[in-house]
Each structure stands twice: as C-alpha cells, then as structure tokens.
Amino acid sequence: MKESSDTRVLPSTPVERLRLYGVFFFFFAGFVYVIGGLAFRQLIQSSDLKEQSDTQSRRVVLRPPARGRIYDRNGFPLVDNRARWSVKADLASLQKEFRGEYLRLVAAEKAREAVSIDREKLMEDARVRVLQGWLNKVWFVIDETNRNTTKGRKSPAKLTPVTAPAERQINIDELRKHLRERRALPFTLVNDLAFPGTGQALTADDGTKSVARFIEQFPVEGPIRLEQDIVRTYPYGAMAAHVLGYVKDTDALPDNVDDISEVRVESLQKLHYTGKTGAAGIELSYNYVLSGRSGWELWSKTSSGYNQTRLKFSEPAQGGNVMLSIDYRIQQAAESSLAKLKDPQGNLLPAAAVMIDVHTGEMLALASQPSFDPNRLADRVSSKYYDEIDKAGGWLNRATQGLYAPGSTFKVITATAGMRKKVVDWDDVLECGAFFKVGNRDYPEHEPVGFGDVNLDKMLAVSCNVWNYQVGLRTGIEALAAESRRFGLDAPLLQTVSDVETGGQAMTELPFAASRGLVVPDREYKLRIGAGAWNDGDTANLSIGQGYLLTTPLHMACVAASIARGETRTVPSIIHSVERNGRHQGSQPIGLNPNQLEALRGGMVRCVEEGTARVARIPGLPYAGKTGTAEYFKKGEKAHLAWMIGYAPAENPVVAFAVLVEGQVDTNTWGGKTAGPVVKEMLETWWPIAAKANQDEKPKAAR
Amino acid sequence: MDQNRQGARASYIALSIFVALWILVPSAVRRFNREAFVEFQAPALHLVGKSRDMATFWEKKSRSVEEMTAAGRDLARINAALEIKINALEDIRRENVRLREITRYNVPAEYMSVVARVATRDSSSWWQRIVIRKGRNDGIRPGAPVVFGNTVVGRVTAVHLTTSEVDLVTSPGFRCTAYLEGDDQNHIVLVNGVASNSLGTAKARVSVIPRDYSMPAGQPARVFTTGMGGVFPSRLVIGYLDGGTYATQVGSFKESLLIPSRDLYNLQEVSVLVPLHQNPGEALMQGDQFQ
Structure with a gap:
C-alpha cells in the first residue's frame, strides 16, 4: 500500500490541480511565445534580418583600375604604367603573433610590478613590435649589403643594417590610421620595393635586384605577401610634363558598370584601395577616358573585422588610351634646346616653344621651361619637391598660360591691317629715320641711325619700328584691334574636349589655358582698366606689339600658321586624329591680294635669310620667320622677352612655330639671337622626319 | 559485457x-x-x-643483343657529337680564362654541386614535391636550387639527415624571377607554381610579362633564371611559355602558363646547387630563427 501511495502522479485535490494547470499554462504560453517569435523572425522579418546579417558579415573592397596610356603621334608611349611591387602584412594572419607578444608585454609589466597597466597601449606596442620584426626581415633580405656579410647563422635582427631611414621603421601613425579605416586590408610594409623612397639613390638595376631578392629569398608562405599593382610612369621624365600633366591620389574610384546588387547596397561596408586621378594636363582633361573601370571583391569578414573569404569579384578594367599630336623627337629637341638657355647664375631661363602643323593645327611640340618630373608626383609627393617647382615657377605652362607682349612678331598683323585698310601697299616705301615723333614724344627705332627707305619686305627683314608706327597710326586702333581679333588673339583657341570624353564636364584639351588674361587693347579696354583715354602713343606701342597687348606663344604660333595658309585663324589641337580635315572654326581668308600676301611672306623669308633671324638660317631649308624683342618689367627692372615665330618650308608650308624666352634683368636677351637657335634646332629635327615621311608616302601614292 | x-x-x-x-x-x-x-x-x-633502380637495371639487362647493339651505335654517334661540342667548349673556356687573366677578374665559385637520386614523390602532392636521397649529412641546406643539367627542377624546402624535400617548379611554394627569350630589354618576370586540384595537371604561371613582348617565331620561348635574386644561378632554363600569352584585364602586363623543361614525373636524378655562402633568405628559412 505504501508503494501505491508513493507512485501517485496526478494531483487529487482541486488546489493541486489548479497549480498544475497554472504551470502547464505558463509553459504553454512560453512555448507559444518562442514559436511565435521564431515564426515572426523567419516569415516576416527574414529579408530584413538577412540584409542586416549580410551588412554585418560582408564587405566590398574596391580596387582601382590601371589608367590608359598616352602615346605620341607615332605610337611611342609617353605615359605608361609600371609594376609596383609592395610588401604587405596580412593582419588577420598575424593575430596570433600580436596576442603572443601582447601577453609577453603584460607579463613583463606585471613582473616589474607596474601600478597600472595600459592594455590598449600594450596591444599597440605588440603590433608595432611584431610588424617591425617582419619589416626587419624584409630589409634583411632585400638589402644588398647583407649579401656579403652573412656568414654563419646570425640572427636577422643583428644583420639588419644600422642605417634606419623612415621606410625601415613602422610608422605608428600610419598603422593607427590603417587599423581605424582599413583594418581588413593588408598593411603596407614597403610601398615600392624597386624604389623604396628611402632617400638613398637606388638605380633601376638596384631596384630590380631588390625585387628579385625578395621574390626568391623570402618565404612564399606566411603572413607577408608580395603584392603587385600598377603605378603611373612617365618614361621620358620631365619631357612634355605640362602637356601630359600628372596624377594624384583619390578615394573616388571610377564606377563599375557591372556592379552586382551587393555592391550597390548603401549600407554595406565598402573599403577601397587608393586610386589615381588626373591633376593636370591631358591626365586631367582626358581623365574620364583614361580612368577605366574599378574592380570589386565581395568578402565575408571575421568577427574581429578582417577579411575571411572572397565570395565574388570583378577585375578592374584598364582605361582607354589617348594619342597625342606630339612628336616626341621634336619635343625632345625643343626642350633640350631651351635647356641651354640659362642666366649667369646657371638657372634655366623661363621659356616656351610651340610647333604646329600648318594645315591641321595639331601641335608637334609644346614645351615649357622650367618644368617638373611627373614621376616624382605620381606616388608620394614630397613637400620639398612641390616647393622646388613652385619656387622655380614650374607649374605654369608658358606656352598656353603665359601672357606676354608679342613685340615685333606682331608687326605681321600691323602690316596686314594696314594693307587691308589700304593705308599702305606691299610696294610702298616709307622714310624711316632713327625715331618717329608721336605727339611730344619720340618713339625710337632699334637701329640708332634708322633704316632709310623701307618697304614691307625690308620692314619684315630688319624689323623696322618706324614703318609700323606710321602704318599703325594711319590704320588706327579700331582696325588694329579688329585685325588682332580676326587672328584670334582675344580667344581661347584650344579645342574643347567632347562631352563624351569628359563625362559631361566642359574642358579644353589642355586645362587652365589662358583665356581671361588675353588682352587685345582698344579704347574701351583702356577706359575699363582706369588708365584714361586712348592716345596715339598707345596705337604706336600696339603697332610694334608693346603696351597693353598680351598673348601666349601658342597664339603666335597660330598666327604664323594662319599666314602660311593665307587665312586668319588656326584652331590648335593636342590630340592626333587622322580625320582632321584642315578646316578651322572661325577662320576667314586673310583678305590680302596675291602681291600683298607674297610680299608679307617674302619679307618673313628674307628675315631668316639676311635679316634679324639669320642666326637661325638652315642651309637648304628656306623658311619664313619674324623675330621680336619686347620690353617688360621684372620686379621693377627692365628686361626683355625674346620671340621668334614663323613657318617652314617657305614654299608649301607644313609646320609653324613660336618660341618665347623670358630674359632676366642681367641677361642679354634678343629675339633672333636668343630664340633663333631654339627654332633652328626644332626645324633641324623636324626636317629629316618630314622628308622620311614624304618618302614613305610616295610609294603609297604610287600604289 | x-x-x-x-x-x-x-x-x-x-x-x-x-x-x-x-x-x-x-x-x-x-x-x-x-x-x-x-x-x-x-x-x-x-x-x-x-x-x-634495381628494377630498371634488370629491365635493361634483359634487352636483346640486337637492341643493345643498336643503342650502343646510337650512343657512339651521340658521343662523337658531344666530343666535338666538348672541344668547342674547351676552346671557349680557354678564351674565357685568357680574358679573365688579362682583366684580372676572379670569379669565386658560388655553388657546390651535390648529385642526388630521387627517392620518391611526396604522395600528398604528387606533382609538386619530391624526396631526394641526400640530406644534411651531405651538406645540403634549405633553399638550395635543384637542377638537372642546365634546367631548373625546383628548390630544397626541408632537409633531414639523409633525405631532403624539394618543391618542384610547379609547386605553389616555388617562386623565382626570370627572363624571357626574345625580350631584348631583359624585363624580369615572375614564375610561380599554381595550386592544382588533386589528379589535375600541375602548372606554373609566368606573370608580369611586358605587354609589348612577343614570342620568337617558330619556337616556344624559353624562360631563364635571372641570377639576380641570389638563389638561382643565371641563365638556367626553367621551362617554356605555353603557346601564347594573354593580357590580364588590368592591362599593362600579360601572363602565360609555363611548361617545365623537364618531365618532372620521370626524374631519376638531380643536382643540388648548395651555395658556398649562406644568403639572407636561407637564414630566414631556418625554422628556429624564422618562427
């Protein structure tokens, strides 16, 4: 009986039953709550939760593409990409080492009975120590000096060279920034193995050896990786730097048209490697074309935020190429010739040289001095180098941005205006003495005894000022200014880049070309700037290219090209295109009769043969030229600008040119004497190239 | 129970x-x-x-007299050709010595050659690793290049008392720099083994090939060691470019697969070139220092 009473399981009293039902109800309610909650999350909230989960457990890493190349007109690469070998540490793989080092540091702190332990600081120290250890090993392998010193088994740390430039030390600030912003990406130990930027002068060969030593000697497996990416390189250094421009870092990477939906999710964490964008020159104006398409990688991440598995990816695609109208051989000749122009202290004289195709307006050379090496701006720019360029005035592209009085090269426009207004004709002879009186002031000739009887031909050959004073005053400021405008001296002549190529941004082929600063003075202009009423003295000054008139060397090269074609306007372009038809927007016939035009051109030929440009004469190549020497003030003291413009050959012209040299207070700078040799060297380089091109064309024509 | x-x-x-x-x-x-x-x-x-080796020996010994006679005749012809080549090389060597004497240029010997028979292939990675019958007792050190004639076989990765493990050119653990035949400017390219699926064909990849590189017409381009990395002597043949090169999407460079110059499956004997002086990478490969 006792046993039966012990095995009783159901409550017999109402109170007990009530309690039991209460417990049942409690458990049932709990069960319903759990199941209901589960169903709610699975059926109703599932899509939101999945997105939340994806957001928390995945990330997108964006990779910049390689930029397109820039070629010269013959297909020689002027801007290219080179492989950059970087050594990087995979922080996720180093977690164990960080932890071990951290525990050692904590133990050491405890052993010396420290009052308080700053665990954050110790963790940072541990990371730095571990990474420094690996960096030492990297340098131990790549440093040439270790090769002959390693005998026996010495520890790597002892063999690390004593010298410790910045690149050989872990930069704590960079590490902190990396952990804060890009923890999931590998940390860079050596940015560029071939050119480590340590300040030591590594040759290209040394750089290659460093890369080779690392590749062959450093263990393949482990937390240290060799990564290869692309860096912009300019094979000819500073050549055509103002045309090509340079690139700078950007976080705004170009879009990827094949973006997967995950990449477009706004809430998904996105990390990106630093990309490059154009900062000047063609790199800037054609940035949209050159940029390419970014790549992306979709990663799952660990709970501590490191990348774990790459789930999907899309490779970056290289940008398009751009072919310039520049011929690198002529460009090199122009720059090497300009580089010979120095002041007594040995500093380069600021100067510019332009050569353009008479018919198409394509520029074969566009040089500006002083310049800069875009290679040194392509990666990490040192403020010292930046300041050096700044101080030398190297940022300014003098060919397109420099504003100068054109001096006597303007006399071709004065003569054209005079003949068009019929105040002088091609065979009129004017008496030209040592000076010409305008109002109360004597305007001098540059030849103390004057030139006597001067016609158009002689005027251009000897660059007679008095002839121009007379013709300028007869023509009047309105006609002179109008003629200048007809030749485009008030207009930004450079082609604009099409919307398609800029992505809708309005831009000229060479950004920041002078437009606002160009001055073709007239009565209104002088009143506008508050300089009073226009007078005959101003007209006399303008007639010889002095006074308020400001233009660029590119504009003057275009004037020469226009005269060569017998037209008024040339639209220059830096882009090579076989479809260019030789029509120039806004151009008109020059408006001179054949005799007048012949005399104008003949005078320019005579200028080279026996006149002020004879120093630049090239036997066997008759060509047309006009020199100019303009006064300007540099820091309050008088100095001279040397000019020469023209076209070649004299018959059937092919190229036109303009050279400008900024003389200094202490330099002896004169048009033909200073600018002439530069023209001569450019033409001597161009001539055989053109002759060979002609020879190559003839068989094609015969076929 | x-x-x-x-x-x-x-x-x-x-x-x-x-x-x-x-x-x-x-x-x-x-x-x-x-x-x-x-x-x-x-x-x-x-x-x-x-x-x-014994099985090979008996297999050869069981050949008929006619077969052996024919093989002997072929061998005699090859020997005769090699004799001529040896004489030519001897002339070149003498000229080389003469020029060195004139220029007083002393080239120190950099490697000690240790010939080793292949014991077995590592079964866990059939194509990628072999075990040779020479080890620490024979002076072999980790990191040393392993060659057959003038062709690269791989690199020593682990050394034991009497045996050593060698990562073949097709092993993912193998990496070296190379020049390409026909590249006048001698750009360095990267050769590394590619991890393959089990029973898949082992491969190696040549990357960072300049985009303007074109293979010599009519023959596969050879891939040579550069000698710049301090491990492999220069001008050893690593292999041949596999048919063609293809551009990667990021541009600027091309890649190609590499055909090893030796049939790695049938290797019987190799030479280990042990550097006379330890290089830094070797020090890092010593387990006690590196880990």
Whole structure:
C-alpha cells in the first residue's frame, strides 16, 4: 500500500490541480511565445534580418583600375604604367603573433610590478613590435649589403643594417590610421620595393635586384605577401610634363558598370584601395577616358573585422588610351634646346616653344621651361619637391598660360591691317629715320641711325619700328584691334574636349589655358582698366606689339600658321586624329591680294635669310620667320622677352612655330639671337622626319 | 559485457590523454617527433629508390643483343657529337680564362654541386614535391636550387639527415624571377607554381610579362633564371611559355602558363646547387630563427 501511495502522479485535490494547470499554462504560453517569435523572425522579418546579417558579415573592397596610356603621334608611349611591387602584412594572419607578444608585454609589466597597466597601449606596442620584426626581415633580405656579410647563422635582427631611414621603421601613425579605416586590408610594409623612397639613390638595376631578392629569398608562405599593382610612369621624365600633366591620389574610384546588387547596397561596408586621378594636363582633361573601370571583391569578414573569404569579384578594367599630336623627337629637341638657355647664375631661363602643323593645327611640340618630373608626383609627393617647382615657377605652362607682349612678331598683323585698310601697299616705301615723333614724344627705332627707305619686305627683314608706327597710326586702333581679333588673339583657341570624353564636364584639351588674361587693347579696354583715354602713343606701342597687348606663344604660333595658309585663324589641337580635315572654326581668308600676301611672306623669308633671324638660317631649308624683342618689367627692372615665330618650308608650308624666352634683368636677351637657335634646332629635327615621311608616302601614292 | 565497456572506456580515456598531451607538449618536442618520424621513414625511402633502380637495371639487362647493339651505335654517334661540342667548349673556356687573366677578374665559385637520386614523390602532392636521397649529412641546406643539367627542377624546402624535400617548379611554394627569350630589354618576370586540384595537371604561371613582348617565331620561348635574386644561378632554363600569352584585364602586363623543361614525373636524378655562402633568405628559412 505504501508503494501505491508513493507512485501517485496526478494531483487529487482541486488546489493541486489548479497549480498544475497554472504551470502547464505558463509553459504553454512560453512555448507559444518562442514559436511565435521564431515564426515572426523567419516569415516576416527574414529579408530584413538577412540584409542586416549580410551588412554585418560582408564587405566590398574596391580596387582601382590601371589608367590608359598616352602615346605620341607615332605610337611611342609617353605615359605608361609600371609594376609596383609592395610588401604587405596580412593582419588577420598575424593575430596570433600580436596576442603572443601582447601577453609577453603584460607579463613583463606585471613582473616589474607596474601600478597600472595600459592594455590598449600594450596591444599597440605588440603590433608595432611584431610588424617591425617582419619589416626587419624584409630589409634583411632585400638589402644588398647583407649579401656579403652573412656568414654563419646570425640572427636577422643583428644583420639588419644600422642605417634606419623612415621606410625601415613602422610608422605608428600610419598603422593607427590603417587599423581605424582599413583594418581588413593588408598593411603596407614597403610601398615600392624597386624604389623604396628611402632617400638613398637606388638605380633601376638596384631596384630590380631588390625585387628579385625578395621574390626568391623570402618565404612564399606566411603572413607577408608580395603584392603587385600598377603605378603611373612617365618614361621620358620631365619631357612634355605640362602637356601630359600628372596624377594624384583619390578615394573616388571610377564606377563599375557591372556592379552586382551587393555592391550597390548603401549600407554595406565598402573599403577601397587608393586610386589615381588626373591633376593636370591631358591626365586631367582626358581623365574620364583614361580612368577605366574599378574592380570589386565581395568578402565575408571575421568577427574581429578582417577579411575571411572572397565570395565574388570583378577585375578592374584598364582605361582607354589617348594619342597625342606630339612628336616626341621634336619635343625632345625643343626642350633640350631651351635647356641651354640659362642666366649667369646657371638657372634655366623661363621659356616656351610651340610647333604646329600648318594645315591641321595639331601641335608637334609644346614645351615649357622650367618644368617638373611627373614621376616624382605620381606616388608620394614630397613637400620639398612641390616647393622646388613652385619656387622655380614650374607649374605654369608658358606656352598656353603665359601672357606676354608679342613685340615685333606682331608687326605681321600691323602690316596686314594696314594693307587691308589700304593705308599702305606691299610696294610702298616709307622714310624711316632713327625715331618717329608721336605727339611730344619720340618713339625710337632699334637701329640708332634708322633704316632709310623701307618697304614691307625690308620692314619684315630688319624689323623696322618706324614703318609700323606710321602704318599703325594711319590704320588706327579700331582696325588694329579688329585685325588682332580676326587672328584670334582675344580667344581661347584650344579645342574643347567632347562631352563624351569628359563625362559631361566642359574642358579644353589642355586645362587652365589662358583665356581671361588675353588682352587685345582698344579704347574701351583702356577706359575699363582706369588708365584714361586712348592716345596715339598707345596705337604706336600696339603697332610694334608693346603696351597693353598680351598673348601666349601658342597664339603666335597660330598666327604664323594662319599666314602660311593665307587665312586668319588656326584652331590648335593636342590630340592626333587622322580625320582632321584642315578646316578651322572661325577662320576667314586673310583678305590680302596675291602681291600683298607674297610680299608679307617674302619679307618673313628674307628675315631668316639676311635679316634679324639669320642666326637661325638652315642651309637648304628656306623658311619664313619674324623675330621680336619686347620690353617688360621684372620686379621693377627692365628686361626683355625674346620671340621668334614663323613657318617652314617657305614654299608649301607644313609646320609653324613660336618660341618665347623670358630674359632676366642681367641677361642679354634678343629675339633672333636668343630664340633663333631654339627654332633652328626644332626645324633641324623636324626636317629629316618630314622628308622620311614624304618618302614613305610616295610609294603609297604610287600604289 | 561490462568488461567490454570498461575496455572501451579505457581506450577513450587513453586517447583523450594522448590528445591532451600532444596539445600541451612544447612545440620543440612535437618538431622532434616529426623529425624522428622522417628519419624513421628515411631507410624505407632509400629502399624504395634503390629497388626502383634495381628494377630498371634488370629491365635493361634483359634487352636483346640486337637492341643493345643498336643503342650502343646510337650512343657512339651521340658521343662523337658531344666530343666535338666538348672541344668547342674547351676552346671557349680557354678564351674565357685568357680574358679573365688579362682583366684580372676572379670569379669565386658560388655553388657546390651535390648529385642526388630521387627517392620518391611526396604522395600528398604528387606533382609538386619530391624526396631526394641526400640530406644534411651531405651538406645540403634549405633553399638550395635543384637542377638537372642546365634546367631548373625546383628548390630544397626541408632537409633531414639523409633525405631532403624539394618543391618542384610547379609547386605553389616555388617562386623565382626570370627572363624571357626574345625580350631584348631583359624585363624580369615572375614564375610561380599554381595550386592544382588533386589528379589535375600541375602548372606554373609566368606573370608580369611586358605587354609589348612577343614570342620568337617558330619556337616556344624559353624562360631563364635571372641570377639576380641570389638563389638561382643565371641563365638556367626553367621551362617554356605555353603557346601564347594573354593580357590580364588590368592591362599593362600579360601572363602565360609555363611548361617545365623537364618531365618532372620521370626524374631519376638531380643536382643540388648548395651555395658556398649562406644568403639572407636561407637564414630566414631556418625554422628556429624564422618562427
């Protein structure tokens, strides 16, 4: 009986039953709550939760593409990409080492009975120590000096060279920034193995050896990786730097048209490697074309935020190429010739040289001095180098941005205006003495005894000022200014880049070309700037290219090209295109009769043969030229600008040119004497190239 | 029944204790155990290699007299051709010595050559790794290049007392710099093995090939060592470019697959070029310093 009473399981009293039902109800309610909650999350909230989960457990890493190349007109690469070998540490793989080092540091702190332990600081120290250890090993392998010193088994740390430039030390600030912003990406130990930027002068060969030593000697497996990416390189250094421009870092990477939906999710964490964008020159104006398409990688991440598995990816695609109208051989000749122009202290004289195709307006050379090496701006720019360029005035592209009085090269426009207004004709002879009186002031000739009887031909050959004073005053400021405008001296002549190529941004082929600063003075202009009423003295000054008139060397090269074609306007372009038809927007016939035009051109030929440009004469190549020497003030003291413009050959012209040299207070700078040799060297380089091109064309024509 | 249960329980307990001990013992003990196992295995590997040699010997010995005569005749012809080549090379060597004497240029010997028979291939990575019958006792050190004639076979990755493990050119652990035949500017390219699926064909990849590089017409382009990395002597043949090169999407460079210059499957004998002076990378490969 006792046993039966012990095995009783159901409550017999109402109170007990009530309690039991209460417990049942409690458990049932709990069960319903759990199941209901589960169903709610699975059926109703599932899509939101999945997105939340994806957001928390995945990330997108964006990779910049390689930029397109820039070629010269013959297909020689002027801007290219080179492989950059970087050594990087995979922080996720180093977690164990960080932890071990951290525990050692904590133990050491405890052993010396420290009052308080700053665990954050110790963790940072541990990371730095571990990474420094690996960096030492990297340098131990790549440093040439270790090769002959390693005998026996010495520890790597002892063999690390004593010298410790910045690149050989872990930069704590960079590490902190990396952990804060890009923890999931590998940390860079050596940015560029071939050119480590340590300040030591590594040759290209040394750089290659460093890369080779690392590749062959450093263990393949482990937390240290060799990564290869692309860096912009300019094979000819500073050549055509103002045309090509340079690139700078950007976080705004170009879009990827094949973006997967995950990449477009706004809430998904996105990390990106630093990309490059154009900062000047063609790199800037054609940035949209050159940029390419970014790549992306979709990663799952660990709970501590490191990348774990790459789930999907899309490779970056290289940008398009751009072919310039520049011929690198002529460009090199122009720059090497300009580089010979120095002041007594040995500093380069600021100067510019332009050569353009008479018919198409394509520029074969566009040089500006002083310049800069875009290679040194392509990666990490040192403020010292930046300041050096700044101080030398190297940022300014003098060919397109420099504003100068054109001096006597303007006399071709004065003569054209005079003949068009019929105040002088091609065979009129004017008496030209040592000076010409305008109002109360004597305007001098540059030849103390004057030139006597001067016609158009002689005027251009000897660059007679008095002839121009007379013709300028007869023509009047309105006609002179109008003629200048007809030749485009008030207009930004450079082609604009099409919307398609800029992505809708309005831009000229060479950004920041002078437009606002160009001055073709007239009565209104002088009143506008508050300089009073226009007078005959101003007209006399303008007639010889002095006074308020400001233009660029590119504009003057275009004037020469226009005269060569017998037209008024040339639209220059830096882009090579076989479809260019030789029509120039806004151009008109020059408006001179054949005799007048012949005399104008003949005078320019005579200028080279026996006149002020004879120093630049090239036997066997008759060509047309006009020199100019303009006064300007540099820091309050008088100095001279040397000019020469023209076209070649004299018959059937092919190229036109303009050279400008900024003389200094202490330099002896004169048009033909200073600018002439530069023209001569450019033409001597161009001539055989053109002759060979002609020879190559003839068989094609015969076929 | 109870006895069986007790026995099973004891086995589980023993296994648990062993696993716990294995986890807890210092890494040096574990390394010693691993080394001891390799050394224990070494005689067996030697025996396998020698048995194969013996089998080859008897297989050749069983050939008919006619076959042997024909082979002997072919060999005589090859010998005659080689004699001429040796004479030509001797002339070049003498000229080389003469020029060095004139310029007083002394070239120190940089490598010691150790000839080793292949014992076996590592079964876990059939194509990628071989074991050779020479080890620490024979002066072999880790990192040393392994060649056959003037072609690269791979690199020593682990050295034991009497055997060594060699990562073949197709191993993912193999990496070296190279020049391409027909590249006048001698750009360096990267050669590394590619991880392949089990039973898949082992491959190596040549990357960072300049985009304007074009292979010489009519022949596969050879891939040479550069000698710049301090491990491989220069101008050893690593292999041939596989048919063509293809551009990667990021542009600027091309890639190609590499055909190793030797049939790695049938290697019987190799030479290990042990550097006379230790290079920095070798120091890093010493386990006690590197880890």
